[in-house]
Amino acid sequence: MNMLHAFLVAPFADYVFMQRALFGSLLLCISACPVGVFLMLRRMSLTGDAMSHAILPGAATGFLLYGLQIIPMTIGGLIAGMVVALGSGLVSRLTSQREDASLAAFYLISLALGVMIISLRGSSVDLMHVLFGTVLALNDDALFLITLITVVTIVALGIFWRALVAECMDPLFLRSVSRLGTPVHFVFLALVVLNLVGGFQALGTLLSVGLMMLPAAGARFWVNRVAPLCALAIGFGMISCIAGLLLSYHIALPSGPAIVLTAGAIYLASIIVAPRGLIRSRNANRHHRAA
Template sequence: MFESVFGPFIQYGFMQRAVIGSLLLSVSCAPVGVFLMLRRMSLTGDAMSHAILPGAALGFLLFGLDIIPMTIGGLIVGLVVAMGAGAVSRFTIQKEDASMAAFYLISLALGVLLVSWRGSSVDLMHVLFGSVLALNNAALTLIVIISLSTILALSVFWRALVAECLDPLFLRSVSRIGAPVHFLFLTLVVLNPVCGLQSVGSLLSVGLMMLPAAAARFWTNQVPPMCFIAIAIAAASSLAGLLLSYHASLPSGPAIILSAGAIYILSTVAGRRGVLRNAFSSRRHKTA
């Protein structure tokens, strides 16, 4: 048992880099996912994971599978999409969710065309779904930088982010930091899918952000515990997915996301605010 669970992480350097990168992503992505969920912007994370694809594809076309150019390209395009969608919603009659959907669909189609134009289907699969088992030192360093930056930003602006999340009109009425905090939050939403580009790919990076957050919602109503629970779920999913990928020879990114999905389903059934608890409470009230 010990050899099956801990052996791969002790014996192989690529597994050690994979687990370090996955745990850092868990600490960084999960709290951002909690704020997205509480703001009812869960699909915005999905849109951002699609929107970064053209930039990553352009970096791939120019420099190959080098994580630094792909990350810079993804970050630039992601910010352009986020700001463009915000501008359209502000200066036209269209709502932000509709403009975001339009921008990310255009970006997704453009990115797939760019990769398919010069690359192979294998290259396209790598960009879309990544491979955490193939993390090199440069990719791991980038994950460390982005994760620490996210943690620092959340720590410094925690109260403002919570206020802007739960009651943005109140924050704008008592302070001028509402708009800068919103921009900072959108930057974090773009940074974290970019951070997960190499490990789980552009299409699955939002899974590690949103599934643990959605699962944590079934266990508590308070924001700080929800963030810690989401981090724990993301970390457990990463470890389980890596072991599943190693022992069953499965793609690492989908294995991690499916592990998070399994915990989400378990939480919907057995969580403190899940199906069984609600059914039991309803039955008890009826008998009383």
């Protein structure tokens, strides 16, 4: 019992930095995992990855001007993400190019621009900080920002829930019966950018999308309905954060990658043992053939 307490509870009970990391990462799960579910249902999973790169030049500009200060880097990341989201959306609507192609072009430009901006002033350590984050160094400003993003996301999802679900199922039908189709699309992209900016504070630009998408992808093997899917994704995300932080504490792993790899392990396990996973699917096919 003492060993179990020392392994599971003591790191969070004894160290303030672990408590801050746990609080911030759990808030991110509540906010980002449902957004990841809607990205997946809309077949936009890779959009999250593209948008996580898109915020880099804005965050890098904030870093170039003010150093590792949360507010300038956050504002810069929001502006850059919104520019890429709106720009790619407008290009796809005003030209014959599809949105995935225009988004790919915008995010590649953003990624190269962000790395170049950081290289003008910073070192490789600064670049690693921006790309991979420092969840164990969250301060009051970062926690306040993550809390604010979580509240905004929950309120927005509550207001636009039915429209978001309808757009996942049949976007053309939504646009034919309601004027909310296009506005909801851009509201959703704004939520994606907001949550990636919040995740950037803890996990960096490259790993923030991992906490958004991997729990959602794993939960998809267990349930079908949207609300339970969001709840299960949040649960998988929280387990990933707790386990990842414990692993990083006990065996000296980088905390951000440990969290994302734990989420990846849950995803791989879901592929195998979930009701819609490989084992159940193969058994169902055998029974069907035998019948």
